[in-house]
Amino acid sequence: MIVLENLHKSFGPLEVLKGINLTVDKGEVVSLIGASGSGKSTLLYCINALETIDGGKVTVDGVDVHAKGTDINKLRQKLGTVFQQWNSFPHLTALENVALAPRVVSKFSRKDAQEIAAKQLTHVGLGDKLNHYPSQLSGGQQQRLAIARALAMEPTYMLFDEATSALDPELVGEVLDIMRMLASEGMTMIVVTHEMSFARDVSDRVAFFKKGVLAEIGAPEDVMNNPQDPDLQRFLSTIG
Amino acid sequence: MDYQFHWRPVIQALPDLLKASLVTLQVSLIAMALGLMIGLVLYFFRASQLRVLRGFGSTWVEIARNTPSLFQIFVFYWGLGEFGIFLSSYTAVVAALTFNCAGYMAETYRGGFNAVNPGQDKAARTLGMTRFQSMRYVVLPQVLRAIYGPMTNQFTWVILASSLGMLAGLRELSGETQYFNSRTFRTFEFFAATAVIYYLIAKMALLLMALLGRPLFKAERAKS
Ligand SMILES: Nc1ncnc2c1ncn2[C@@H]1O[C@H](COP(=O)(O)OP(=O)(O)O)[C@@H](O)[C@H]1O
Ligand SMILES: [Mg+2]
Numbered sequence: 400m401i402v403l404e405n406l407h408k409s410f411g412p413l414e415v416l417k418g419i420n421l422t423v424d425k426g427e428v429v430s431l432i433g434a435s436g437s438g439k440s441t442l443l444y445c446i447n448a449l450e451t452i453d454g455g456k457v458t459v460d461g462v463d464v465h466a467k468g469t470d471i472n473k474l475r476q477k478l479g480t481v482f483q484q485w486n487s488f489p490h491l492t493a494l495e496n497v498a499l500a501p502r503v504v505s506k507f508s509r510k511d512a513q514e515i516a517a518k519q520l521t522h523v524g525l526g527d528k529l530n531h532y533p534s535q536l537s538g539g540q541q542q543r544l545a546i547a548r549a550l551a552m553e554p555t556y557m558l559f560d561e562a563t564s565a566l567d568p569e570l571v572g573e574v575l576d577i578m579r580m581l582a583s584e585g586m587t588m589i590v591v592t593h594e595m596s597f598a599r600d601v602s603d604r605v606a607f608f609k610k611g612v613l614a615e616i617g618a619p620e621d622v623m624n625n626p627q628d629p630d631l632q633r634f635l636s637t638i639g
Numbered sequence: 640m641d642y643q644f645h646w647r648p649v650i651q652a653l654p655d656l657l658k659a660s661l662v663t664l665q666v667s668l669i670a671m672a673l674g675l676m677i678g679l680v681l682y683f684f685r686a687s688q689l690r691v692l693r694g695f696g697s698t699w700v701e702i703a704r705n706t707p708s709l710f711q712i713f714v715f716y717w718g719l720g721e722f723g724i725f726l727s728s729y730t731a732v733v734a735a736l737t738f739n740c741a742g743y744m745a746e747t748y749r750g751g752f753n754a755v756n757p758g759q760d761k762a763a764r765t766l767g768m769t770r771f772q773s774m775r776y777v778v779l780p781q782v783l784r785a786i787y788g789p790m791t792n793q794f795t796w797v798i799l800a801s802s803l804g805m806l807a808g809l810r811e812l813s814g815e816t817q818y819f820n821s822r823t824f825r826t827f828e829f830f831a832a833t834a835v836i837y838y839l840i841a842k843m844a845l846l847l848m849a850l851l852g853r854p855l856f857k858a859e860r861a862k863s
Contacts, residue, residue, distance in 0.1 A: 447765055476767040486762035490780045490858050499776055500766035532858040545762070552766055 400424055400460060401446060401556060401589070407454030408441055415441045417611040418455065425555070428588045430598035430619075433608030434634060439591040442608075443558045446589070447478045460555070476504065479549030483561040485541040487533035487548075493520055494529040497548045505552065519547040523577050539570030543577055550581075557581060559590040595638060599623050607631045648823040649832045652815075659815030660836055662729075666811060667798040667844075669733050674740025674797075675790070681745035682752065696745065703742020709803050711735040716807040732804035732811075736797055747789045751782035784855050791848045795841050802837075812836060 401423040408416040415438045423429050431439045444450040446457055448464050448471045457464040459474060488496050497516035501507045507515065520529055523543040525536075533541055542562060549557065559578065563571040575597050582588060582601045592598055598605050599619045606616040607628060615628045626632045649656075684696030703711070715738070716731035726734065755778050763773035805814035816833040820826050 449761060449765065472764075472767045472769055475765055478765070480762075480765040482758065482762065484756075484758050486756070486758040488759065488762075488777055488781075490784065490855075492858075500763075500768060503772050503776055504767040532861045534858060535861060548762075548766065 400458075401587075402458045403442075403446075403455070404457075405455035406442070406445060406452060406457060408438075408445055408450065409453050415611050416445070416452075419611075419613055421606065421613060421616070423556075423587065423589060425587050426585050427603045428582045428586075428590065428601055430602040430605045431589065431591045431608055432593070432595070432598055432605060432634070433614075437608040438611045439608050440560050443480070443560050443589065443591060447475055447480055447558060472504070476552045477555045479546075479552060479554035479557040481542070481545050481549055481557065481559045481562045483564050485538070485545040485565075487536070487541045487544050489533050492530050492532055493525060493536070493544050493547075496533070496544055497551045500548065501551050515551050516547070519551045520544070522550070523547045524573070537570060538566045539573045542566065542570075542574045546574075546577055546581075556587045556589070559588065559592070561591050561593065563592070563594060593638060595623065595635070607634070642827070644828060645825055646828055648819065648825050649828045652819045652823075652829070653832075655819070656812065656815055656833065656836065659810055659812045660840060662809070662811040663798065663801050663813075664840060666729070666733055666736065666801045666804065666809075667794070670736035670740050670797050670801070671794050673733075673737040674744050674793075677737065677741035678744025679748055681741055682748035685745065685749070686752075699738075700742045700745050703739050704746065708735070708739055708800050709806065711739055712803055712807050728804065728807050728809040731807055732801065732809050736801060736804075739800070740793060740797055743793055744786075744790070747786045747793070748782065750789075751786040752778070754785040755781045780855070784859075787848075787852050787855065791845065791852075794844050794848060798841055798844055799837065812840075 403419050403421045406416050406419040407414070419442060421429075431442065433439055441450060445452050446459070446464065452465050459477060462469060462474060464471070464474060488499070491499065494513055494516050497519055498509070498512040501515050502509060502512035517526070517529060520526060523546055525540060525543055525547065528536060528540065533544070536544065562578065563574050566574065571594070575594060578588070578590070578597070579601055590598070590602070602619050604616060605619045605622040607614050607622060607626075609628065609630050615622055615626065615631050622631070623635060626635055681696045681699055684692040685700070687693055712732055712735040715726060715735040716728065719726060759777050759781065760773050763777040764770070768776070801811055802813035804811050805817055808814070810818065812833055816829050820829045823829070
């Protein structure tokens with residue numbers, strides 16, 4: 400369970416998160432939507448401690464993420480993260496990309512790590528690309544590689560930050576398909592997205608962000624078909 | 640003016656010249672290897688939050704890059720004597736060239752690190768890697784690829800610059816050549832032969848770097 404309590408975050412004078420409360424249960428898929436600059440990425444980075452926080456509390460399975468003694472590297476293994484930019488490691492093959500963290504973080508032998516990697520790459524449909532370098536893969540394939548790389552750490556949660564926004568339109572589908580597959584397998588996911596059909600079809604809940612505030616949250620049919628917040632109504636009509 | 644070429648003295652001296660070439664190679668390799676390591680430390684110093692470290696790193700780089708190499712050698716050979724530190728020619732030349740290489744490499748590393756997208760480190764850290772692991776397995780291998788060209792140039796440079804060591808009394812290739820020149824007065828022959836040897840050493844160094852670099856550039860070769 401991921402719990403955000405009265406979460407505050409500022410960059411200098413700019414208050415980006417103004418007291419967020421959100422609980423994500425195991426097995427749940429929560430989509431975060433909202434205008435660019437509203438603080439969605441920052442929220443994800445407060446969960447995996449890429450950012451510090453200025454007030455409130457974030458707990459993951461009862462562990463206070465931002466407390467002093469927390470082993471953040473251990474905690475991050477539970478929190479798979481996929482960014483807009485796939486950040487594949489260009490000097491390593493697909494197999495090595497995925498096997499690296501199991502080997503150096505989880506201390507699997509090289510052989511076991513590669514087995515794990517091959518399994519995850521096959522899972523995301525890259526079983527025939529194990530020895531390809533990222534430069535030989537399309538953007539969609541590299542993003543699936545990034546997903547496999549996160550899955551290889553056997554995370555409890557997956558955080559997606561606009562995972563399809565940097566992709567050519569024809570490559571968006573293959574990545575969304577993998578995300579759908581993960582959701583159907585019961586993965587707990589927090590998904591920042593502009594793909595409204597994905598949010599509608601896959602999420603258990605959709606949360607609308609407005610200038611650092613969680614303005615509206617609920618079941619997708621309520622939030623998306625019957626929005627209350629006027630800004631959300633405007634947002635949904637512009638984004639189609 | 641007729642100048643009669645006499646190659647026999649050169650041929651007779653060849654074994655000694657080749658032995659001196661080994662000194663040249665040794666001095667250059669040590670200075671380069673140490674310079675690579677110290678240069679990395681200097682890079683981190685200059686990127687540090689701590690003013691003292693930044694100041695130390697920047698001063699080193701500034702002096703190394705903006706004063707003549709010959710001057711640097713003289714400082715290590717004679718200058719340190721003022722402080723009661725007396726280095727042998729060999730140690731002084733190695734130290735001075737290391738000082739110089741470290742300064743240049745620190746600057747080169749900076750370019751190398753800038754060439755690596757910060758997203759790489761971010762991705763590594765979210766997988767649970769420590770700062771060090773991310774550096775070791777993700778960032779540095781990419782830095783090394785980015786600086787490999789400049790690093791190779793630096794290696795060639797240090798081989799040639801080590802000839803300045805003769806002015807601190809080191810019998811490396813140039814010093815040895817000068818020694819024979821002063822005994823035989825076959826100036827042109829000796830320095831021509833030595834130039835050829837330098838050329839061959841430099842080419843060998845390039846070859847060595849190309850071979851050592853091969854595993855680094857697997858990904859580039861795979862592209863085709
Ligand atoms: N590291 C940072 N330093 C300063 N401002 C930042 C930083 N990261 C994000 N911001 C600002 O915080 C606000 C929220 O950004 P972000 O969380 O990326 O929004 P979103 O993901 O919803 O587009 C934006 O105004 C952005 O410019
Ligand atoms: Mg964002």
